[in-house]
Amino acid sequence: MSLNTEWNLGNAGDEIYTELIEAHAGLTETESRRLDLRLILLLANQVGDGAAIREALRLAREGLGASRQ
């Protein structure tokens, strides 16, 4: 598996969590959704590795919605 699920954020974890919240402040629900999607696309491009992104997608999808196949 090429997806890293170990900690990789150094000392920046709490800061990034806070900044993520601040970025969403004052947005409508749709705008929030758009922010998240832009972020995902930007980060996916940064990651570059298709296998890792697919693995992340699979983990993120777990437990959501009706049974998927």
Added chain:
Amino acid sequence: MARYEYKPFPYRTPAELSGGAGWRWPVVIVGAGPIGLAAAIDLALHGVACVVLDDNNVVSRGSRAICWSKRTLEIFDRLGVGERMVKKGVTWKVGRLYHRDREVYSFDLLPEAGHKNPAFINLQQYYVEQFLVERCLQFPGLIDLRFKNKVTGVKQLADGIAAEVETPDGRYGIQGEYLIACDGAKSSIRAMLGVEFKSHIFPEQFLITDVEMKADFPSERWFWFEPKFHNGQSALLHKQPDDIYRIDLQLPPDADAKEETKPENVIPRIKAAVGERPFEIDWVSLYTFQCGRIDRFVHGRVIFAGDSAHVVSPFGARGGNGGIQDVDNLVWKLAAVMKAKASPALLESYNAERVHGADENIHNSSRSTNFMTPKNAFEYLLRDEVLSLAESYPFARRLVNSGRLSIPCSLAGFALQSRDDPEMAGAMAPGVACSDAPVRDASGRPGWLLDHLGGDFVVMSFGTPPPVRQDVRRLVIASEPIAGIETVCDASGLVAERYGGRDGAAYVIRPDQHVAARFAEPTAEKVATALARAKAEAA
């Protein structure tokens, strides 16, 4: 188990009111809480006399500071009270986190062996104060503890301070070279001098309870996000000595303090948390949290330390521990200035270094409080997803924030520290608080490295004595005792490992056990320059 017995400390008519001549005190300390008492002991260890003025005459009542960190215990060791605290306290290092009724994960705050002190002890503030008072009484010529002495006025003089004091026998005036204000979050000294305190207040409230019960809960910190037993809010449980458990329960911002603290409302909540077992309520209060500080901690001859200077929310145990680190940072500097061994410029470094420490504590405790109290649907959902990922994926566990527990801040980059030597490896860079490690002294007795550091400057070297030209304490880490010089043996190899200690390397260590400089190839010149810098001596 008998409840803690609050014994009043005796009031004695002060010398100024019983015909004795009032003299000018080197240091006047206002507030006999943990911070003021620790400052008095530290000053006495430096041979500086002080008077401690407190408006009350008993130790702090109820549930206040309870978690004392490893660094605080190391400082308490230096003050001669650490072992007593650890013996009475409940030692813990594991924190366990729950989301709804599932355990998300647990963390170990001290995963490595070879340290004298544990990651944390839980000990009620009243015991801490009692032990510190009893230690103060061992310095009768140097510490004058005055209970029921309330400071009603203070003013700055050109070269000191003057204060007005009210006692059961009447009023008197007192003068000092310096005043340390350790009079807590509602500091009256701060108000009298018009020093502005800026803070952020969190709207959520927490019900703080101490409960006495027999339970076989392990010595761990348990934190729940949205526990089933508590109506979707946060809860925290800590074990304390004497079968006392501290339980913090988050309540909504509009909870009524008077209603919520009534026994008929508290008891069902506690029952829901601890199950059906006999218990007695020892203490209840409703707290709101704030995080903030004053702009500067040094105002002329008045120096603020502890809660009078900065206040944090309690999740992270950064209040009491931060205050003890203030004392550790301040007292050697103040003592050096008072003995004319350093210029008053050294005190400015207390301001810079501890404002930095306070900001780090405020930052951390604010973020923890934010994580615990989501403000809107987005924040709530984000936290929920972090908690759900944390059950399976290690990275998400580090995002869960139930309190970032107190660790000492690094003082790297501040004026007293030298730049790091790129040839040196290991975590003990300039600014860092020295790590402990097991050692054997010259007679082969096992002990701890930190017992050989602190109080004064120490130049510590590996293998051979350090090159020094001035009168400074030297410590050599060597396999064989060296005649005429303090030597300890690194039997386990952990000193060398933790300090990257190759032969010949030297560390310049401050009286508060923080690294000031380190050199792979020290010379007398380099050591002298580092020492001068660490004492704020003009170049």
